[in-house]
Amino acid sequence: MVTGKLMKLGQRLGCVLALSVLALVLWSVPGTKALDNGLAMTPTMGWLHWERFMCNVDCTEEPDSCISEQLFMQMADLMVSDGWKDAGYQYLCIDDCWMAPTRDSKGRLQADPERFPGGIHHLANYVHSKGLKLGIYADVGQKTCAGYPGSFGYYDIDAKTFADWEVDLLKFDGCFCDSVKHLADGYKHMSLALNRTGRSIVYSCEWPLYLWPFHKPNYTEIRQYCNHWRNFGDIFDSWQSVKGILDWSSSNQDTIVDVAGPGGWNDPDMLVIGNFGLSWDQQVTQMALWAIMAAPLLMSNDLRHISPQAKALLQDKDVIAINQDILGKQGYLLRKEDKFEVWERPLSNLAWAVAIRSLREIGGPHSHTISVATLGRAAACNPACLITQLLPVKKELGLFEWTSALKMQINPTGTVLVRIKK
Numbered sequence: 001m002v003t004g005k006l007m008k009l010g011q012r013l014g015c016v017l018a019l020s021v022l023a024l025v026l027w028s029v030p031g032t033k034a035l036d037n038g039l040a041m042t043p044t045m046g047w048l049h050w051e052r053f054m055c056n057v058d059c060t061e062e063p064d065s066c067i068s069e070q071l072f073m074q075m076a077d078l079m080v081s082d083g084w085k086d087a088g089y090q091y092l093c094i095d096d097c098w099m100a101p102t103r104d105s106k107g108r109l110q111a112d113p114e115r116f117p118g119g120i121h122h123l124a125n126y127v128h129s130k131g132l133k134l135g136i137y138a139d140v141g142q143k144t145c146a147g148y149p150g151s152f153g154y155y156d157i158d159a160k161t162f163a164d165w166e167v168d169l170l171k172f173d174g175c176f177c178d179s180v181k182h183l184a185d186g187y188k189h190m191s192l193a194l195n196r197t198g199r200s201i202v203y204s205c206e207w208p209l210y211l212w213p214f215h216k217p218n219y220t221e222i223r224q225y226c227n228h229w230r231n232f233g234d235i236f237d238s239w240q241s242v243k244g245i246l247d248w249s250s251s252n253q254d255t256i257v258d259v260a261g262p263g264g265w266n267d268p269d270m271l272v273i274g275n276f277g278l279s280w281d282q283q284v285t286q287m288a289l290w291a292i293m294a295a296p297l298l299m300s301n302d303l304r305h306i307s308p309q310a311k312a313l314l315q316d317k318d319v320i321a322i323n324q325d326i327l328g329k330q331g332y333l334l335r336k337e338d339k340f341e342v343w344e345r346p347l348s349n350l351a352w353a354v355a356i357r358s359l360r361e362i363g364g365p366h367s368h369t370i371s372v373a374t375l376g377r378a379a380a381c382n383p384a385c386l387i388t389q390l391l392p393v394k395k396e397l398g399l400f401e402w403t404s405a406l407k408m409q410i411n412p413t414g415t416v417l418v419r420i421k422k
């Protein structure tokens with residue numbers, strides 16, 4: 001879908017390309033200001049329907065997996081009864097395909113009347129009664145990616161409608177926008193319109209994703225308007241897709257890591273743990289690296305059918321604590337050596353998280369040794385540190401002196417995540 005989106009955008013925006021070369025300047029963004037709505041002080045956690053349920057609108061053939069209020073009510077019930085809410089997953093989010101094909105007589109968006117007979121306000125009330133929050137989806141352009149009414153020309157009306165419905169998060173997509181200027185103006189306009197409603201609404205953008213084909217996004221500016229922002233194409237339920245996102249993130253880390261912090265985060269897209277495409281080790285890798293990257297944790301899976309193992313991984317308190325660490329600094333790839341990547345993330349109280357990821361896709365478990373002196377800007381283990389392995393299983397590894405080595409066995413495509421304390 002994203003390839004399609006980008007091509008569409010590419011054809012339309014060809015004319016602006018020449019001008020935007022001027023914007024290809026390097027900048028540094030230490031401690032830049034975040035969108036001032038008091039939200040997303042740690043990365044957003046919740047559930048988002050897209051990857052698992054996509055645009056299934058056929059409630060006759062597939063009543064249990066079509067995009068309907070029943071699906072969201074069932075997920076809300078399970079988020080509470082099965083420990084997801086207690087683990088921190090609070091936002092239940094609707095993606096594309098919830099709308100009726102046209103606006104109402106007053107120009108307002110409306111939910112599909114057959115699939116959402118109670119309407120979105122009713123669903124929000126239900127979700128709030130469970131102690132959860134409701135997210136909704138709209139698009140900055142003429143149409144949503146799946147062809148439903150876009151918000152172009154209706155930003156104020158739509159922001160007010162979402163606030164009237166007591167929605168708590170807006171995912172704002174970037175399909176069918178006819179110029180880079182309209183894209184930027186639209187994302188900013190909606191941010192201000194949401195603010196003017198007076199309601200606290202997390203603002204999830206895809207602005208940089210749609211800008212990259214034309215010029216390097218100005219993340220300082222994006223951070224002033226959005227609580228999180230997608231940089232790269234949609235995730236799929238495959239190892240290839242997760243790997244692609246990790247490779248993109250490490251290749252662009254000089255641009256994206258420093259801009260993340262309380263109130264504004266890079267969004268590498270949904271967690272696909274608990275679905276069909278990833279092996280156990282690959283699910284561990286996604287969970288570990290999304291924690292290192294301070295990524296929003298938006299699961300897209302079927303909470304009615306999920307293995308105990310995937311559930312335990314997604315609800316792992318220690319890993320979630322790393323993701324939600326209050327220092328709010330995104331981790332980065334420290335080095336790549338001998339078919340392993342070493343990632344690290346600074347945590348509060350001078351602690352560090354370190355992930356060692358195997359790039360091998362053949363053979364069995366392989367051992368890798370790292371000198372602890374190299375971790376945490378050479379400070380994490382000076383003069384000594386306690387290391388706890390968190391993934392794939394929790395295990396105290398003990399006390400390490402500055403000169404010692406840490407040796408691990410890592411499965412192909414898998415990751416070992418550890419926490420280091422002075």
Ligand SMILES: *[C@@H]1O[C@H](CO)[C@@H](O)[C@H](O)[C@H]1NC(C)=O
Nearest residue numbers: 036037194195197198199200
């Ligand atoms: C709107 O923005 C102002 C400052 O720019 C901020 O103080 C206020 O809390 C914001 N309101 C909401 C509802 O986000």
Ligand SMILES: *[C@@H]1O[C@H](CO)[C@@H](O)[C@H](O)[C@H]1NC(C)=O
Nearest residue numbers: 023025026027218219220221
């Ligand atoms: C990026 O945006 C910020 C804030 O709007 C602005 O101060 C800065 O000049 C912009 N940087 C570039 C390279 O355009």
